[in-house]
Amino acid sequence: MLCRSNSHGSPLDSRLDWYAIYTRHQHEKTVARILTSKGFETLLPLYSAVHRWKDRTKLLSLPLFPCYVFIKGGSERRLDIMTTPGIHALVSTAGQPTAIPNAEIEAIRRAIESGAPVEPHPLLKCGEWVRVKCGPLEGIQGILVRKKNLYRLVLSVEMLGKAACVDIDAFLVERLNGAPSKVDRPYCQSQTAQAYAA
Numbered sequence: 001m002l003c004r005s006n007s008h009g010s011p012l013d014s015r016l017d018w019y020a021i022y023t024r025h026q027h028e029k030t031v032a033r034i035l036t037s038k039g040f041e042t043l044l045p046l047y048s049a050v051h052r053w054k055d056r057t058k059l060l061s062l063p064l065f066p067c068y069v070f071i072k073g074g075s076e077r078r079l080d081i082m083t084t085p086g087i088h089a090l091v092s093t094a095g096q097p098t099a100i101p102n103a104e105i106e107a108i109r110r111a112i113e114s115g116a117p118v119e120p121h122p123l124l125k126c127g128e129w130v131r132v133k134c135g136p137l138e139g140i141q142g143i144l145v146r147k148k149n150l151y152r153l154v155l156s157v158e159m160l161g162k163a164a165c166v167d168i169d170a171f172l173v174e175r176l177n178g179a180p181s182k183v184d185r186p187y188c189q190s191q192t193a194q195a196y197a198a
Contacts, residue, residue: 016073017099018043020091020160027086028063034084041072043105045112045164047119064112064120065162070105091159098159107140107155111166121154121165130173137168144173 023031032044045064050057068091074081075097081090090097111118114136127143132153143154151170156163 018070018072018102018105019074019097020100020157021069021071021081022088022091023067023069024086024088025067028067028069031084031086032069034086035069035071035081038077038080038084040074040077040081043070043072043109045108045118047112047117047164049119064108064118064164065157065160066120068160068162070100100157100159104155104157107142108157108164110137110140111153111155111164114166117167118164121152121163123156123158123161123163124154127154129176131176132168132172133174135172137166137172141176144168144170 021031021035028044032042035042046061047064049060049062051060071081078090078097081087092098116137124143124145127145129141130144130153131141132138137153140153140155142156145152145154145165151168151173152165153168153173154163154165
């Protein structure tokens with residue numbers, strides 16, 4: 001599980017919003033590298049996947065959200081962003097770039113940095129809302145789902161309609177009474193899933 005993030009040059013103001021950039025297929029790493037070299041703070045969450053061909057097997061680092069790179073701030077340098085090779089558009093609503101809640105970005109970043117297995121997951125519409133009680137993901141909220149003998153916490157970027165999941169021990173989470181309101185809801189919408197919280 002890898003995460004490419006900025007850190008060439010000085011960090012941008014922590015009050016700045018995060019935005020999503022829609023890229024050409026398989027241009028995410030190039031776009032993130034170029035934007036970072038221009039001084040932007042970027043986030044490109046990656047996950048590890050084994051791909052098998054007839055003659056070989058290889059471990060690849062793939063984008064957790066294909067065709068998307070996240071960028072912090074940058075509205076005053078929009079031309080610099082849009083002239084970067086490989087970029088199609090800033091994700092927008094009514095022609096204006098749409099900010100992504102910092103809590104959603106922070107949840108994804110912390111999941112990647114926790115070292116636990118992370119992978120893409122379908123966006124859910126309903127399910128068991130939980131909060132992580134302790135450990136590196138303490139305070140993060142999401143949907144708990146069970147797959148065979150494993151529990152996973154599903155995190156989403158609602159604006160993109162995309163989600164990811166991270167493996168977690170069920171005893172580390174506590175149930176939330178009902179789904180958080182839109183204001184409090186930092187991570188996902190959910191869908192029917194068999195979920196259990198300890």
